[in-house]
Amino acid sequence: MAEGHDTMALLPTGGGKSICFQVPALMQDGICVVVSPLIALMKDQVENLRRRGVLAAAIYSGMRKREIDTTLDNCIYGNYKFLYVSPERLKTDLFIERFKQMKVNLIAIDEAHCISQWGYDFRPPYLEIAELRQYHPTVPFIALTASATPKVKVDIIEKLELREPKVFIKSFARKNLSYSVRKAENKLEKAIEILQRVPGSAIVYVRSRKGTKEIAMALSQLKISATFYHAGLDKALREKRQVEWKDNKVRVIVATNAFGMGIDKPDVRVVVHMDMPESPENYYQEAGRAGRDEWKAFAVMLFHDKDLELMEERSIASFPPIDFIRRVYQCLANYYRIAVGSSLMVSYDFDISAFSQTYNLDLLQTYHALKILQEEGFVELSEGYYSLSSLHFLVDNRRLYEYQIAQVKLDPLIKVLLRMYGGELFSEYIKVNEDKLAKALNLPESEVIARLERMDTLGIAAYNKKKDQPQVTFLTHRYDAGKLPLNKQRIAERRENSITKVRAMIAYAQNEQMCRTLQLLEYFGEESDLPCGICDVCVQKKKNSELSTHLMDLRERLFQTLEQGLALTYQDIAVKLKLASADVHLAEMLRTMEDAGEVELLSDGRIKRKD
Numbered sequence: 001m002a003e004g005h006d007t008m009a010l011l012p013t014g015g016g017k018s019i020c021f022q023v024p025a026l027m028q029d030g031i032c033v034v035v036s037p038l039i040a041l042m043k044d045q046v047e048n049l050r051r052r053g054v055l056a057a058a059i060y061s062g063m064r065k066r067e068i069d070t071t072l073d074n075c076i077y078g079n080y081k082f083l084y085v086s087p088e089r090l091k092t093d094l095f096i097e098r099f100k101q102m103k104v105n106l107i108a109i110d111e112a113h114c115i116s117q118w119g120y121d122f123r124p125p126y127l128e129i130a131e132l133r134q135y136h137p138t139v140p141f142i143a144l145t146a147s148a149t150p151k152v153k154v155d156i157i158e159k160l161e162l163r164e165p166k167v168f169i170k171s172f173a174r175k176n177l178s179y180s181v182r183k184a185e186n187k188l189e190k191a192i193e194i195l196q197r198v199p200g201s202a203i204v205y206v207r208s209r210k211g212t213k214e215i216a217m218a219l220s221q222l223k224i225s226a227t228f229y230h231a232g233l234d235k236a237l238r239e240k241r242q243v244e245w246k247d248n249k250v251r252v253i254v255a256t257n258a259f260g261m262g263i264d265k266p267d268v269r270v271v272v273h274m275d276m277p278e279s280p281e282n283y284y285q286e287a288g289r290a291g292r293d294e295w296k297a298f299a300v301m302l303f304h305d306k307d308l309e310l311m312e313e314r315s316i317a318s319f320p321p322i323d324f325i326r327r328v329y330q331c332l333a334n335y336y337r338i339a340v341g342s343s344l345m346v347s348y349d350f351d352i353s354a355f356s357q358t359y360n361l362d363l364l365q366t367y368h369a370l371k372i373l374q375e376e377g378f379v380e381l382s383e384g385y386y387s388l389s390s391l392h393f394l395v396d397n398r399r400l401y402e403y404q405i406a407q408v409k410l411d412p413l414i415k416v417l418l419r420m421y422g423g424e425l426f427s428e429y430i431k432v433n434e435d436k437l438a439k440a441l442n443l444p445e446s447e448v449i450a451r452l453e454r455m456d457t458l459g460i461a462a463y464n465k466k467k468d469q470p471q472v473t474f475l476t477h478r479y480d481a482g483k484l485p486l487n488k489q490r491i492a493e494r495r496e497n498s499i500t501k502v503r504a505m506i507a508y509a510q511n512e513q514m515c516r517t518l519q520l521l522e523y524f525g526e527e528s529d530l531p532c533g534i535c536d537v538c539v540q541k542k543k544n545s546e547l548s549t550h551l552m553d554l555r556e557r558l559f560q561t562l563e564q565g566l567a568l569t570y571q572d573i574a575v576k577l578k579l580a581s582a583d584v585h586l587a588e589m590l591r592t593m594e595d596a597g598e599v600e601l602l603s604d605g606r607i608k609r610k611d
Contacts, residue, residue: 088380099132179536203252205257257277
């Protein structure tokens with residue numbers, strides 16, 4: 001890649017995908033454009049790079065046009081090394097015109113499986129990434145993903161139009177990770193048993209937000225240090241709980257699958273799934289958060305028969321009728337009073353519960369309809385991400401001084417802003433803290449916000465107020481719902497694909513003959529005949545083998561003991577063999593030998609070998 005070759009890197013969770021593009025990009029002049037669908041992960045990586053003195057920026061849904069404009073200009077004229085961008089932004093005229101002017105050294109496509117409708121998180125905007133080639137035809141592409149089946153790998157290379165790519169694949173096998181599946185009528189009791197047997201940091205995944213709280217409370221009552229996490233909690237609380245768990249102040253975090261992406265905690269000893277994930281890809285990623293320090297760790301999935309019955313039903317229900325999808329789209333337009341042909345790339349705060357109640361829509365069906373609208377490229381849902389307030393002066397020093405004289409009430413705030421954040425406010429959007437500004441000015445925070453908003457209205461500065469709510473973004477001009485060009489064939493194929501993945505998970509849960517690691521390797525198209533030796537299947541086979549050896553030895557010793565034609569009581573035999581009289585294997589072996597006609601039970605209860 002550093003030599004200019006297109007590259008595909010398939011590296012399991014925790015395999016260091018970021019390094020694959022960050023190091024080559026830093027070695028060269030110019031900027032690396034990183035396409036990623038995960039807003040939270042983009043923001044984390046930008047912040048991590050900036051902490052290390054590397055200039056990086058991100059563009060994603062929810063940003064105002066002026067902020068995007070300034071960010072793109074900085075990527076052309078500033079010394080920026082990385083620009084993270086969501087795939088939905090790639091096709092906008094604003095991005096394309098600036099992209100043409102950038103000195104691009106590399107285009108990295110993270111979560112590249114999103115380009116394939118056969119993957120587990122299909123995003124149609126990924127299909128347009130290849131069009132970037134026409135603007136920088138010699139710039140290499142690198143596609144990265146943690147999990148892809150053979151069909152998806154081919155799709156990635158084909159859809160991104162990778163040119164004779166160098167392909168790097170790290171084995172999906174995790175030598176230190178023991179996979180297990182446990183059938184349990186009472187899954188909470190089994191989870192508690194696992195946590196009591198396996199010490200150390202743990203993640204417990206559940207399907208529902210309500211379940212995270214209930215299970216965390218149950219664990220706490222048993223003196224197991226636990227907290228819960230889901231996207232519905234406010235930012236401060238999510239951060240607090242995440243930090244406490246990462247610092248080992250809390251042992252167990254009970255979470256929905258909203259937790260874990262981008263979390264770098266190497267010493268997780270066990271991941272327990274209370275509910276079966278929808279696909280092997282999801283399970284592999286979530287389970288793979290255990291044991292990244294390469295010490296022994298455990299991934300345990302719990303299920304009961306009812307789960308298997310419901311899994312396929314849920315998969316089918318996650319694809320509501322086309323008419324219902326159109327209805328949800330129409331209700332969205334009504335909710336925000338959006339006219340046909342408007343609202344391209346406009347974001348709105350979104351409360352799905354309030355929205356569903358307003359239009360008397362089933363909440364779960366509405367959620368699934370919105371996910372399909374996202375997969376079809378009409379809207380984008382961000383399920384609650386936090387964005388600090390930001391500010392950027394829109395005037396130069398001279399004009400700003402004129403405003404300070406004319407707007408006396410704003411003068412103290414402008415002075416404090418310059419003192420706290422410096423001249424960078426004139427060149428880019430800077431994160432600002434209203435609470436700190438309020439304390440410095442000895443004013444209520446609400447008054448500081450009002451003055452910042454006044455500066456925005458006057459055109460002195462662009463002020464973006466902090467967000468901590470889910471957002472819905474219209475990725476296209478609003479359509480007439482009746483003419484919404486849904487790809488019915490693709491939706492039907494996605495439905496079948498979803499059912500296939502669910503069936504693969506059910507097969508994984510039920511297969512007690514094949515090594516768990518080999519089952520996963522087979523699913524991802526990796527050939528191996530070397531069992532892991534540490535999963536529940538391998539451990540049971542080892543026990544069975546040891547038991548078989550023990551029973552063969554016991555049978556031989558019984559023959560030797562009875563070979564003189566002796567007739568012995570059960571207790572006499574146990575004494576001679578130095579076994580407890582209640583030994584279950586001895587009793588079972590004698591019954592087996594009697595059934596086979598090798599020994600006989602006399603009328604007085606003694607046992608004799610048959611000649």
